[in-house]
Structures are given as structure tokens and as C-alpha cells.
Amino acid sequence: xxxxxxxxxxxxxxxxxxxxxxxxxxxxxxxxxxxxxxxxxxxxxxxxxxxxxxxxxxxxxxxxxxxxxxxxxxxxxxxxxxxxxxxxxxxxxxxxxxxxxxxxxxxxxxxxxxxxxxxxxxxxxxxxxxxxxxxxxxxxxxxxxxxxxxxxxxxxxxxxxxxxxxxxxxxxxxxxxxxxxxxxxxxxxxxxxxxxxxxxxxxxxxxxxxxxxxxxxxxxxxxxxxxxxxxxxxxxxxxxxxxxxxxxxxxxxxxxxxxxxxxxxxxxxxxxxxxxxxxxxxxxxxxxxxxxxxxxxxxxxxxxxxxxxxxxxxxxxxxxxxxxxx
Ligand code: NAP
Numbered sequence: 073x074x075x076x077x078x079x080x081x082x083x084x085x086x087x088x089x090x091x092x093x094x095x096x097x098x099x100x101x102x103x104x105x106x107x108x109x110x111x112x113x114x115x116x117x118x119x120x121x122x123x124x125x126x127x128x129x130x131x132x133x134x135x136x137x138x139x140x141x142x143x144x145x146x147x148x149x150x151x152x153x154x155x156x157x158x159x160x161x162x163x164x165x166x167x168x169x170x171x172x173x174x175x176x177x178x179x180x181x182x183x184x185x186x187x188x189x190x191x192x193x194x195x196x197x198x199x200x201x202x203x204x205x206x207x208x209x210x211x212x213x214x215x216x217x218x219x220x221x222x223x224x225x226x227x228x229x230x231x232x233x234x235x236x237x238x239x240x241x242x243x244x245x246x247x248x249x250x251x252x253x254x255x256x257x258x259x260x261x262x263x264x265x266x267x268x269x270x271x272x273x274x275x276x277x278x279x280x281x282x283x284x285x286x287x288x289x290x291x292x293x294x295x296x297x298x299x300x301x302x303x304x305x306x307x308x309x310x311x312x313x314x315x316x317x318x319x320x321x322x323x324x325x326x327x328x329x330x331x332x333x334x335x336x337x338x339x340x341x342x343x344x345x346x347x348x349x350x351x352x353x354x355x356x357x358x359x360x361x362x363x364x365x366x367x368x369x370x371x372x373x374x375x376x377x378x379x380x381x382x383x384x385x386x387x388x389x390x391x392x393x394x395x396x397x398x
Contacts, residue, residue, distance in 0.1 A: 078150045101125045157263070184244060198249065202317075211361075214363070223357075247310070318374070
């Protein structure tokens with residue numbers, strides 16, 4: 073059984089990954105930022121009990137991060153932490169680079185030096201993004217597309233993605249997973265998908281009367297988050313490291329998502345609740361992002377298990393249930 077270290081433990085993916093690794097019998101260590109409220113560790117992480125060891129470290133503090141790697145000496149290191157919102161990256165492009173790119177280089181260089189010193193090897197998995205390729209003009213996107221980010225988030229992820237390739241060339245078992253959008257009831261409400269499902273639940277409960285959104289025409293390839301963290305485990309435990317697109321291969325519009333979400337609560341005339349706000353339309357956004365995960369499917373046997381409609385239904389149901397308990 074391996075020892076795993078996860079950055080971004082408290083995020084959507086960090087929680088699912090910790091649960092999966094613990095269920096597989098691995099020892100799991102997770103990093104939370106010092107800014108995190110100690111009482112705010114989510115219930116699903118508390119439920120892991122002694123199977124999970126929580127550490128505090130800011131990803132921007134490379135000394136603290138590398139000291140933690142030395143302390144834990146993980147067999148597997150999953151770098152999931154970071155600033156995960158494209159919209160927010162426009163508000164702080166330099167800060168986005170600090171948290172999404174510098175730690176990747178810092179961790180990889182540290183693992184390389186450890187390996188040179190003869191330390192037990194650590195396999196590295198980077199949570200990369202479809203946004204690395206957003207401007208490449210090809211659809212669906214696969215691993216051979218040219219790197220072409222169109223926003224600060226994508227640019228920072230591109231640097232991390234390329235660093236993984238560089239250190240793989242230097243002999244590290246380092247893989248970069250090109251994650252397309254993936255969702256769950258644990259998605260924070262600052263993301264449009266969850267904003268929609270939470271907003272629909274509030275409207276159904278009579279607690280809100282409108283949902284303010286930006287461009288409903290954008291198409292994305294939305295998958296189920298636990299499927300994507302399972303892909304991370306497959307990449308980490310594969311014989312050889314590589315880069316993999318993780319995607320369903322199917323595009324849906326935000327318009328589809330809104331319609332399905334309202335349908336789940338029995339509202340068909342949903343247009344009367346949706347207000348359009350041009351301020352929410354992001355600059356330089358790709359209209360369509362769809363991925364081709366053939367490599368991951370054929371080499372590592374991965375497949376998505378939950379359909380788009382089921383994902384939206386699960387999110388709406390969770391939001392409806394949470395409001396009922398409130
Ligand atoms: P998320 O829910 O936003 O979680 C991000 C995590 O990073 C949080 O636990 C946060 O901890 C941590 N973090 C942020 N700044 C930090 C800092 N300075 N020091 C330490 N920790 C810090 O993201 P996610 O949806 O789980 O995504 C996981 C990874 O996959 C991210 O890198 C994201 O960019 C990438 N990705 C996600 C998607 C998607 O659709 N979900 C798609 C493509 C790529 P605090 O709460 O303590 O700040």
C-alpha cells in the first residue's frame with residue numbers, strides 16, 4: 073500500500089481522491105492552506121478518521137511545501153491545489169501564476185533532487201486543464217493539440233503542464249491530466265454549474281425568484297468528478313507516466329444545463345426566472361471545449377460512468393435536500 077500526498081484536499085476533487093485512495097487501503101496525507109478554517113474541514117474528510125492526515129501549507133510557500141514532501145516522503149503526489157476559476161484568474165493574473173504554476177515547478181524540481189540523492193521515488197500527478205489548449209482551434213482536443221491558452225488560468229496551467237513533460241524527460245514518473253470540466257454536488261457555488269443548480273433549488277423552494285447568468289451558448293464537456301479523480305489514480309499507478317485528456321467527448325451548452333436543472337424541479341417555463349447579465353460574460357472564452365480521451369480509455373481502461381443529465385439531476389437533488397434541511 074502506498075503513501076499519498078494530495079494538495080487541494082478541501083477542494084471538490086481533493087475530497088473524492090482522498091476517499092478513493094483511503095478505500096484502496098493507501099495512507100493519505102492532505103494539504104490545506106493556512107487560511108483554511110480548521111473547523112471547516114468538510115464532513116466527508118472527517119469521516120476518513122485516522123486514514124487521513126491533514127497538514128497545513130501554503131502552495132506559494134515552496135520551503136514549507138518541500139519540507140512537507142520530505143516529512144511525508146510520499147509514493148504518490150497529486151497536485152490538485154490552486155486557483156481553479158477562470159473568471160477569478162482575470163482578477164489576479166499574477167497571483168494565479170504564483171499558486172498554479174510556481175508550486176508545480178517547485179515540487180517537480182524538489183522530487184528530481186530527492187531522486188538524485190537516492191530517496192525513494194515519488195510519482196507525480198498534475199491536475200492540468202482543458203484551458204491549456206482552449207485557443208488551439210481543434211475539436212475535440214487531444215494530447216497532440218498545440219498548447220494555446222486564452223486566459224491567465226490557462227496560461228498558468230500551461231506552464232505547469234509543460235513542466236511535467238520536462239521533468240518526465242529527466243526521468244520522473246510525472247503525468248499531467250488534462251481535465252475537462254467535471255462536476256458534483258461538492259462543486260463550490262462560485263462555479264456556474266453549481267450556481268445554476270443551487271439557484272434552481274432556491275427558486276423551487278420559493279426562496280429566490282431569479283437566476284442571473286452570462287453567456288448560455290458556451291458548450292463544455294462536463295463529467296462526473298469522482299470519475300476524474302479515478303483517472304488520476306490510474307495515471308499514478310500506471311507503469312509509465314504520460315499526459316492524458318480526461319473528458320466524456322460530449323458537449324452540452326449551459327442552456328441545456330439550465331433546462332435540465334429546472335426540469336428536475338418540474339419548472340418548464342424557466343426563461344421567466346433567468347436574467348442575462350453581460351458583466352458575467354467572460355473575456356476571451358472558448359465557445360466550445362470538448363475532449364478526446366481515447367488514449368486514457370485504451371491505455372488505462374478508463375471510462376466515464378455518469379451521464380450529463382444524471383450529473384445535473386444529482387446536483388439539483390443535493391441542493392434541494394440541503395434547503396429542505398435548512
Ligand atoms: P477547488 O474545489 O477549487 O479546490 C482547490 C483547492 O486548492 C482548495 O482545496 C484550496 O484550499 C486549495 N488552494 C487554493 N489556494 C491554495 C494555496 N495558496 N495553498 C494551499 N492550497 C490552496 O478545485 P477542484 O475543482 O477540486 O479542482 C482540482 C484541480 O483540478 C485544480 O487545480 C483545478 O484547477 C483543476 N481542474 C479542475 C477542473 C474542474 O472542472 N473541477 C477542470 C480542470 C482542471 P482552500 O479552500 O483552503 O483555499
